[in-house]
Amino acid sequence: MKKIYRLIMLIPYVSLFFACGSEKTVDRETFKEIQKSTEIKKVNEAELLEFTMKWGDQISGEAQKSLVETLQKAISEKGTSGAVEFCHAEALPITQEVADKHQVAVKRVSLKNRNPANAPNEMETNLLEAYAYNVEQGLENQPNIQKVDNGEVLLYTKAIVIPGGICLQCHGDPNAEIEAATLAKINEKYPQDKATGYKAGELRGMWSISIPRKEAIKNM
Numbered sequence: 001m002k003k004i005y006r007l008i009m010l011i012p013y014v015s016l017f018f019a020c021g022s023e024k025t026v027d028r029e030t031f032k033e034i035q036k037s038t039e040i041k042k043v044n045e046a047e048l049l050e051f052t053m054k055w056g057d058q059i060s061g062e063a064q065k066s067l068v069e070t071l072q073k074a075i076s077e078k079g080t081s082g083a084v085e086f087c088h089a090e091a092l093p094i095t096q097e098v099a100d101k102h103q104v105a106v107k108r109v110s111l112k113n114r115n116p117a118n119a120p121n122e123m124e125t126n127l128l129e130a131y132a133y134n135v136e137q138g139l140e141n142q143p144n145i146q147k148v149d150n151g152e153v154l155l156y157t158k159a160i161v162i163p164g165g166i167c168l169q170c171h172g173d174p175n176a177e178i179e180a181a182t183l184a185k186i187n188e189k190y191p192q193d194k195a196t197g198y199k200a201g202e203l204r205g206m207w208s209i210s211i212p213r214k215e216a217i218k219n220m
């Protein structure tokens with residue numbers, strides 16, 4: 001009697017187990033899909049822009065820090081002309097490393113660029129001109145976000161102003177602030193260089209970070 005009782009108890013238990021097992025996977029997939037689509041719907045545009053602004057600040061800050069640290073190290077180890085060679089080889093890979101880490105595109109662009117690869121596109125040109133106007137008028141520049149590619153990409157930009165000192169050794173007056181050996185190195189590596197003659201406080205360029213909307217939502 002006891003054995004039969006146990007068997008009866010076991011049958012519903014086993015069938016319940018299988019039923020749950022198979023239904024669970026279907027349910028979980030459906031649930032995930034629903035969750036994903038509502039996640040996208042739930043994100044409100046203002047929150048998305050606020051997040052993108054903070055994230056852009058963070059990414060540009062990281063890239064800036066990495067560049068300045070390596071630049072200072074290169075100057076102290078190799079002198080300013082040696083550091084030009086170092087920037088030539090390392091500036092773009094350093095920004096690329098930060099870009100890869102966050103799955104976004106990171107550039108430094110300038111109207112008066114040293115590396116022609118840092119020339120701005122049309123949208124970036126408009127933004128650079130607006131930032132330059134503000135600097136000339138003594139107005140403070142705030143980072144900006146523009147929607148591009150039908151809103152699929154959020155373009156974060158932030159002005160880069162020459163703080164003075166160290167930057168002028170390579171971007172200042174070629175007849176006074178840039179040493180002859182450094183200038184020779186700049187001309188050798190960048191025959192089309194436009195990035196000299198800057199003064200402290202002037203707009204040097206801007207960070208341009210293209211953040212796919214999907215990546216921003218994923219990271220919110």
Ligand code: HEC
Pocket residue numbers: 068071075080081083084085087088089091092108109110112113114115116118160161162163166167168169170171195204205206
């Ligand atoms: C040792 C020389 C040197 C110093 C010092 C230096 N730069 Fe540069 N800078 C370069 C070189 C070389 C490039 C081109 C890098 C490349 O090939 O991408 C460059 C490129 C740039 C660019 C990208 C746009 C362009 O013109 O190609 C910006 C922005 C910039 N520098 C800002 C600064 C600022 C701000 C400082 C001071 C914190 C500074 N640089 C100090 C050598 C220097």
